[in-house]
Amino acid sequence: MQRFSTAPSVDLCISGCNALAIASIQHKLLVNQNIYFYDEDSKAYYQANKQALAGLKFCPFCKVKGFDIKSSNYSRDYEGHIVKCEQRGGKVVKTIKLDQVQKPHCPHIRQYKTFAYLLAHGREQEFKLTQYCITYDLETVEKIVNKSFGKSSKQISELVPLSVASTIKNKTGVNTIYQDIRNEDYFIKQWLQKVFEEIIIVQQDNLYRTLTGVIDKAMQYNVDVPVIGFNSS
Structure with a gap:
């Protein structure tokens, strides 16, 4: 890998055949209307027009602030900025806009x-605070698999679901759901179906109601149902 210094402060990394290609350039090559690459004395130089690249007109003093030349307010904003920027000597001054x-x-x-x-x-x-929620605890057992992936990766074990228990707190009280591998292999799916059925009830119980007990539809309440999981150690 060879590194060629470029101007201004731009490094151009060239490898193998690319270095030979650059070295063979003896004249200025027009890439587009404003970007040129050329070679002199075995050095690669870079020149670019920021306005053509970005489509913006940059301030000649601070060289940081850019203005869209297609904007209807371009002349007003550009001229107003360069007057103030010239007075500051091109220094960027940060201000707070309230x-x-x-x-x-x-x-x-x-x-x-x-x-x-x-x-x-x-x-x-x-x-009122959110009163009703759902909790769950998922138990797993480690299964040795010893699977190889390529030459350097190997999976020793994986976790197999063993059982899951949930507690649902709503207006009627506290209910529980329990499923384990003894029921069926897809007991997780059955547990999820029951949990989503309970979520609808919990969501309704958490809503605000009027004095007559009717759900207050004007209330801005969009809090999700809290589902809290426990990690057994």
């Missing part, structure tokens, strides 16, 4: 639609 309307920093309210809705309607005393 919103036109001041907003309080309260992510615990703004990111929680339910509490934000209750607060906006003066009903924050009705706020």
